[in-house]
Amino acid sequence: MAAALFVIDIQNDLAIDPETCVPHAERVTAAGEFILKTARAYMETETGSTKPPLASIVFVQHEEKPEDGPLVRGSEPWKLVFEPRAGESRERLIHKTTRDTFASNPDLAAELKAAGINHIIAFGIQSECCVESTCNGAIDAGFGVTLLSGAHSTYDDGDKTAEDIEREVEDRLEKRGADVIDWTEAAFMWDKGHGIRPPAQQKR
Structure with a gap:
């Protein structure tokens, strides 16, 4: 069986715009760049590997109605920081309108299972919203779930x-x-001698 890497809602409004992005957006995007680099390199060279296969990268993109928020389809805030590579069948884009990617896409769980995927590895924005909800949706659908600590974040909330x-x-x-x-x-599990090293870590 295999895993799918979920890149959740790393969009301009949440991760790039200095007026609206989460406080630790730079940490998440730096981690995301490195994660994708190593995951893609691993997917290209994993044939014959004894390590668990990584079968797919799923880029999740949230969208809203204009009256509900800035993530309106086609707008600059809505655009993704990281996108699937053109012509790469193992990378796909999924749109959603609810926090839980699986709730917005009722056929997704069955499609992934049909492709031999039984595990979801997740990171992105926002931690307690779409990241947690998608992880819970995956658990409810019968997938194993791994959350990548340090590669997800959100906004401060009151005293928290x-x-x-x-x-x-x-x-x-x-x-x-x-x-x-x-x-x-x-990332180091996927790195197969490519000499890739992670960016400097911000103190947590």
């Missing part, structure tokens, strides 16, 4: 910092049976 919320989300998902690992562990 974004990092407080990140940890709370990780704790809740672990209680549901998900694995939580530092994103560099996944």
Whole structure:
């Protein structure tokens, strides 16, 4: 069986625009760039490997109605920071209108299982919203789930910092049976001697 890497809602409004992005957007995008580089390199060279296969990269893009928020289809805030590569059949784009990617795409779980995928590896924005909801949707659909710590984040909320919320989300998902690992562990698992090294880590 195999895994799919979910890149959740890393969009301009949340990750790039200095007026609206989450406080730790730079950390998430730096991690995301490295994760994708190593994952893609691994997918190109994993034939014959004894390591678990990575079968697909799923880029998730949230969209809203104009009266509900800025992530309106076709707008600059809605655009993705990372996109699937043209002509690469193992990379796909999924749109959603709810926090849970699986709820917005009722056929997705069956499609992934038909492709031999039984595990979801997730990172992105926002931790307690679309990231947690998609992970819960995956668990409910019968997938194993791994959340990449340090590669997801959100906004501060009152007395809670974004990092407080990140940890709370990780704790809740672990209680549901998900694995939580530092994103560099996944990246180094996929790195097959390419000499790739992670960016400097911000203190958490």
